[in-house]
Amino acid sequence: MSDISNAARLLETLVAFPTVSHQSNRVLVAFVSDYLSELGVEHHIFPDESGAKEGLIAHIGPKTEGGVILSGHTDVVPTEGQSWRHNPWALTLEDGRYYGRGTCDMKGFVALVLAAVPQMLAQPLARPIQLAFSYDEEPGCLGTLPLIDVLAQHYPRAESVIVGEPTQMKVVTGHKGGIGIKTTLRGLAAHSSNPGRGVSAIAYALPLIEWHEQQMALQKATASHSGFDPAFTTLQVGTITGGTALNTVPDECIFESDIRYVPPQTAEDWVAAYRAEAAKVEAAMRESHPEASVTLSDIDIAPALAPEPGNAAEELARRLTGDNSDNLVAYQTEAGHFQTAGYATVVCGPGNIAQAHQADEYITADELHRGAAFLSKLIDSLH
CATH class of the missing domain: 3.40.630.10 (Zn peptidases)
Structure with a gap:
């Protein structure tokens, strides 16, 4: 030995x-x-x-x-x-x-x-x-x-x-590839007694968070035998912060998501798909507040x-x-x-x-x- x-x-x-x-x-x-x-x-x-x-x-x-x-x-x-x-x-x-x-x-x-x-x-x-x-x-x-x-x-x-x-x-x-993304939504604060005057960053974050779950369900439903465990690409939101008080429409929400993709899928395609979804949410927010934004940052990619x-x-x-x-x-x-x-x-x-x-x-x-x-x-x- x-x-x-x-x-x-x-x-x-x-x-x-x-x-x-x-x-x-x-x-x-x-x-x-x-x-x-x-x-x-x-x-x-x-x-x-x-x-x-x-x-x-x-x-x-x-x-x-x-x-x-x-x-x-x-x-x-x-x-x-x-x-x-x-x-x-x-x-x-x-x-x-x-x-x-x-x-x-x-x-x-x-x-x-x-x-x-x-x-x-x-x-x-x-x-x-x-x-x-x-x-x-x-x-x-x-x-x-x-x-x-x-x-x-x-x-x-x-x-x-x-x-x-x-x-x-x-x-x-x-091995799978990995993508880490920080998403920052900025809306408009308002008193909760009249929420229509504000744009809730948390409320608009929900469809983006749900997008992760929907995509993972789709990946699972269409997965073929890849040899990986689990066999499909996984997506999840791991952290989230937002809001300042329970009686204030939150003007900011930040969450971090993690995507573990199966080759031959690529990080570039996943980031592009998420950017497109974020752009839709930003456009919806700006209908009520032109300065609202959805920003993706800290995009870390570990290739498969x-x-x-x-x-x-x-x-x-x-x-x-x-x-x-x-x-x-x-x-x-x-x-x-x-x-x-x-x-x-x-x-x-x-x-x-x-x-x-x-x-x-x-x-x-x-x-x-x-x-x-x-x-x-x-x-x-x-x-």
């Missing part, structure tokens, strides 16, 4: 950095940079627009094209509102489980990759391995496109991408990963894992962005997605062993 002691030590350090998405990850990136520098690994750090977040890319092996990218994110979700038995920011080993925020999603994979760097350096690689660690994956893969741009600027183009999200080392070849049977990444991952099952998932990853950029891409990593974002999140020692064995086989296959 593979030795995971070094990976566990690295995981302990990574977990101790509270890299929740609304906080900086720079201390973690500095640690990884120092670790790679001590090993003599060439790497590049790039900031986000605010300078508070950083991504890191490393290149190991010859400066040739056709290599493999190992992709992971450094941010984690918050722990507030969750009841933890263990300290989320301290790695705890109990009954074969490593507890801590991010152990499964996805600092376990990052730790395994870092622990495997000495083996990468010791092998005469014929094709390179590139490490791609992003920021702000959890809020909507916001750091992925900058990472892909930096890869293109500084390093030879790889052939395959393995996104190490938790799949229990099964090869995932497709569409199955591409037989691509280089799939063939490589199946050969290394022995997994020939068909696996499609409803959650999103950075894989869709990589595929959109032209890379052969799969999702394959240690841990169970059921543990992601949960209180007392954990990854098992067995999953770490399996992940380490996978990386060892990958390195051997490239020399």
